[in-house]
Amino acid sequence: MNARTAVVTGGASGIGAATVARFLDDGWTVVAADLNDASGERLLAEHDGAAKDGRLLFARCDVAEEEDIQAAIDAAVGAGGHLDCLVNNAGVGGAFGPVTEISVEDWDYTFAVLSRAVFLGIKHAARVMRGQPDGGSIVNVASIAALAGDAGPQSYSAAKASVLHMSRVFATELGPDRIRVNCVCPGVIATPLNPAASEEFEGSPLAAIQPLPYVGRPEHLAGAIAFLAGPDSTFITGQYLAVDGGVEAAGPRLGSILGTDPRSVGLVGVNRGSTGRKATVHRKVTP
Ligand SMILES: NC(=O)c1ccc[n+]([C@@H]2O[C@H](COP(=O)([O-])OP(=O)(O)OC[C@H]3O[C@@H](n4cnc5c(N)ncnc54)[C@H](O)[C@@H]3O)[C@@H](O)[C@H]2O)c1
Numbered sequence: 102m103n104a105r106t107a108v109v110t111g112g113a114s115g116i117g118a119a120t121v122a123r124f125l126d127d128g129w130t131v132v133a134a135d136l137n138d139a140s141g142e143r144l145l146a147e148h149d150g151a152a153k154d155g156r157l158l159f160a161r162c163d164v165a166e167e168e169d170i171q172a173a174i175d176a177a178v179g180a181g182g183h184l185d186c187l188v189n190n191a192g193v194g195g196a197f198g199p200v201t202e203i204s205v206e207d208w209d210y211t212f213a214v215l216s217r218a219v220f221l222g223i224k225h226a227a228r229v230m231r232g233q234p235d236g237g238s239i240v241n242v243a244s245i246a247a248l249a250g251d252a253g254p255q256s257y258s259a260a261k262a263s264v265l266h267m268s269r270v271f272a273t274e275l276g277p278d279r280i281r282v283n284c285v286c287p288g289v290i291a292t293p294l295n296p297a298a299s300e301e302f303e304g305s306p307l308a309a310i311q312p313l314p315y316v317g318r319p320e321h322l323a324g325a326i327a328f329l330a331g332p333d334s335t336f337i338t339g340q341y342l343a344v345d346g347g348v349e350a351a352g353p354r355l356g357s358i359l360g361t362d363p364r365s366v367g368l369v370g371v372n373r374g375s376t377g378r379k380a381t382v383h384r385k386v387t388p
Pocket residue numbers: 110111112113114115116117134135136137140162163164165190191192193214242243244245286287288289290291292293294295298
């Protein structure tokens with residue numbers, strides 16, 4: 102069988118670059134599609150051997166532009182003869198500030214890069230994958246901001262929620278063509294887009310909301326994306342996978358606000374509420 106072929110948008114930095122590296126390690130042929138030529142050149146230099154072998158191509162691409170997306174996908178088909186995976190990953194922070202001051206232009210830019218681009222990617226990947234006996238896999242990179250109202254700027258959060266829902270609606274439409282569409286929701290990941298996550302983790306505000314005691318890295322996402330791209334996830338479609346160190350699972354961390362956090366409170370027992378029965382309480386025996 103020919104090597105599997107993928108397009109990774111925003112493939113020249115952060116999560117995209119780690120995904121490109123993972124695909125190359127796994128023997129795939131990859132087109133990294135990105136707007137930033139300098140980062141693209143760095144990526145090619147970093148994977149010099151794969152670039153020389155024609156297994157890594159850089160396509161300068163603005164994901165908000167239909168012709169650019171189409172060209173990146175056609176480049177992958179030209180290189181590999183088929184398209185097995187599209188990773189819709191490119192992203193920016195987008196518009197921020199009070200709603201009364203956000204301009205329509207900045208709002209539209211955010212949605213063009215984060216939302217329209219995902220529609221365009223799915224449209225052109227489906228065009229190719231539909232004709233393939235094994236269909237293909239599309240992985241969209243959303244965010245935990247798609248799941249909650251205070252995990253990112255408003256425009257970013259709303260656009261990422263559309264990415265999550267596109268994963269469901271297009272999984273439904275394209276399932277009969279064996280095209281799977283899934284989504285990853287990164288938490289706070291140390292990349293150039295998120296400088297705060299690149300600082301010292303221990304004792305940071307992030308450490309207070311995230312159960313796992315280490316910072317998220319682009320490679321953590323690359324592993325999840327490789328799983329959703331490949332044969333181990335053949336029966337999974339229309340799903341999201343939060344890759345967030347447990348932030349979504351923990352929710353608003355009320356335990357630390359209400360003083361019921363089991364790790365910090367020295368008591369064990371059972372509260373029987375307003376039943377008229379007494380609570381039982383004793384001191385914790387384990388440290
Ligand atoms: N880093 C985080 O904490 C985090 C958390 C949740 C979600 N995400 C999402 O992960 C994805 C990757 O982000 P990252 O953290 O690796 O950021 P990054 O800045 O390291 O990489 C993003 C890449 O996208 C490219 N890009 C931006 N606009 C583009 C456009 N119009 N056309 C083509 N390429 C474009 C950039 O040039 C850059 O190379 C984004 O969708 C982001 O929203 C990141």
